[in-house]
Amino acid sequence: MAAGEDAVGRLRRGSGLRFEQLKGRVFEALLIGATLVGIVSLLVLFGYIVFDAVGPLAASPRWYLLYFGTLVTPTAAFTLYARRRPAVRAANARAFAAVFGGVVLSLAVYAVSDALSPYDVFIYLVFGGGPSVSIAVYARKMNDNTFAGPAVPVSMVIGVAVAAGFYDVLRPIIGTVPRWITYIAITTVPVAAITGWFAAREWTTRRGLLTAGVVVAGGFAVAGGALVSGIDPSFWVVLFSGTVVPVAFVVGSTAATNPEGRIGMLGPFVVIGGGLLGAVVERQFGIAGLDSYLTPTLLLNSWDGLNAANAGVYPQIVGSIIIVAFMGIMAIPVGIGAAVYLEEYAPATGWRGRLASLLEINIANLAGVPSVVYGLLGLALFRNTLGFGTGIVVAASGTLGFLILPIVVVSAQEAIRSVPDSRRRASYGMGASRWQTLREVVLPEAVPGVLTGTILALGRAIGETAPLVIIAVATTTYSAPSGLFSSATALPLQIFASAGNAKPEFRTGVVAATAIVLLALMILMNAIAIVVRNRYQKDD
Amino acid sequence: MSDNDMNEREKTAMTEEQIETEDVSDANRGRVISDSTDEADDVLIETGPTAGLDDDKPSRGTGQTIVESRNIDVWYGDDQALRDVSIAIPENEVTAMIGPSGCGKSTFLRCINRMNDLVDICRVEGELTLGGKDVYDENIDPVALRRRVGMVFQKPNPFPKSSRDNVSYGLNVQGIEGDHDEIVERSLKQAALWEEVKDRLDESGLGLSGGQQQRLCIARAIAVDPEVILMDEPASALDPIATSKIEDLIADLAEEYTVVIVTHNMQQAARISHKTAVFLTGGELVEFGSTQKVFENPDSERVEDYITGKFG
């Protein structure tokens, strides 16, 4: 009896234990508090920006009622319906990705190609991409990867070099075809190849070829229609290739493979339809709407420093995209290459090992150097030494490239280091060489991490202002850059400039709306990164 | 110093001496090696991935020594893990290595296929030959060596790939041609795993249980048909049924291959091995001989104590 009571007594909570548990709870509550403070302050900031950008106070209650009826209610109803049905939800997600991803990518591709001249894009794409893609496809088909690895990047570099060398000869020849044909070549043809490849993988080769043919024919049909109606077909060709085709493909394949989920594909159309309907009613009945600066005008016009309602940041958007894209092309391969060397090849001992660890320490420190200092580096190199023109794309990309290089190296190193050594040992134990181990085991596992770090670096670069100010990039340009050596500006610089405008509506509305555009660009990039990363992880 | 020089000269003499061997054609072993280096005999400097090894197939006659170590010392930094180990491992037989934890059994296995090269602080001294060739000779490419000496690790380490790709990994990296699906099936059957994974060959190998993963690693190692298979406690994570299947597999393998197996299970060593080597703490090889002799009538008293469980 006594012994039994003793056991029960020991299982009861003693006061000491109770105090320990209390401490644990208090600690947990403090952590929750810290998290909430962070999240709430961010929400307040975003709320403030959105408030300034769209001016919700100007809208009448009827306006809110209208959109509540046309947009919010149907969307909410649809979401509720889809919530319990995984098949519907999956179809809905794919349709959303296709529609909005397609629209945004089409716009970006059109804007960038239009700025740089579609003829140039065509020349570099054909010479850089043509041979390398053919080699890759051939190697895949022949199941022979012996030479494809080195041949693909090498042929790309050689192709670009050849195109640059013969540019003066090629350009007049290409220049004879109408603009819209080059758009067919740079958008419709690759899209046709990709959808054809998907279709061939899913069904048969014949069907793949047929799909590709239909896409190309569709591109010409759209162009023909536009020509007949007397408008420039270029934009419509891009929109067709970048949006209509992917949406049709996703809708078609989902309808075939996921019959229960079919209805989910209506999701994006519910949203778009609701928005359009609301807009039509709003205009028809003259309902007082938002006092928004986040309008098509902002996206499509160029800057007007006197009239806020007329101000647009189209050149700034295109400039940002081109600067960051070119920066990525230069800095990312270098950064990943350095990371792979330091992690996989650099010896741990001897003078080379010491050199490598010295490099490693320095790179890690460089990642923390203030961006203004990188601006000075760009200033010294591009302006004072190389004598480049003021504020041209190459200088901006190069300066930002230096800035993100250490970030890319460090994050890629971390991703590579996170691959367990036992995998490497397993591979070596199977008689794999170092290169095979790297290609087959280490890199596939490191890719998601490398991509995440890279995209974070791109996001950092797209928002950088200080280094661009130092290398004297113009805060405002009135046209998008026409090439890598033409002057450009970027969104954050325009934000910086309009925040100092004398007129208050610039300092509140325009600046906030431009900030939202910048954030949207960043979110878009992150979304692409997440999609790519998830794809890789699923393949494991 | 003079001792070292002597050693060096001896080594050179060993490698220059071409050992006559009967050529076993690859076809006999059920596969074709795609990069034919068989005509590389007259190449003086060999640097390719198969350099220095493939041109010189040892004979298959039993009773011959295939792996021989002479006075092997291994250091991890300043800690000595193996002391003066000399052993002659017979061809086409099963040799068991037993001994208490930390006595250097795994270290010795890693010397044979030069996996110790991957450990920066590890230093190997002495001589170790495979088929009469010094594997630490500078002409020997460790990659080519590991294609002939397969290994199953102490901890299961499948790749985050499908089971199929795990087993065919070695076939792909070694450029072995033939019907990979068939080789995969045969290897998985030999490793007693086929029934469990045949319906999910395309699912990740990491989704298997620990014991299944270990058998997957065994299948992966035997798929490429190595001459010597090093197994570091292959049955430590297996249930009795799978263990007995693996023991059967080892018996089968010994008809064609040389198996060196580390085990902590005395009965297992006694059951499956022809020869047994006993390492004791400090990295010494205390006893090596036929399994029957080692278990029934060991020379060393310490070994007797260890085997009977008086000391670990």
Ligand SMILES: Nc1ncnc2c1ncn2[C@@H]1O[C@H](COP(=O)(O)OP(=O)(O)OP(=O)(O)O)[C@@H](O)[C@H]1O
């Ligand atoms: N990578 C390494 N770095 C440093 N020391 C090591 C390393 N690997 C092994 N050692 C040391 O070498 C000695 C022998 O280790 P080894 O792994 O060969 O033992 P083992 O006989 O296989 O033991 P077990 O039966 O537990 O697997 C141990 O003292 C160990 O601490």
Ligand SMILES: [Mg+2]
């Ligand atoms: Mg061990």
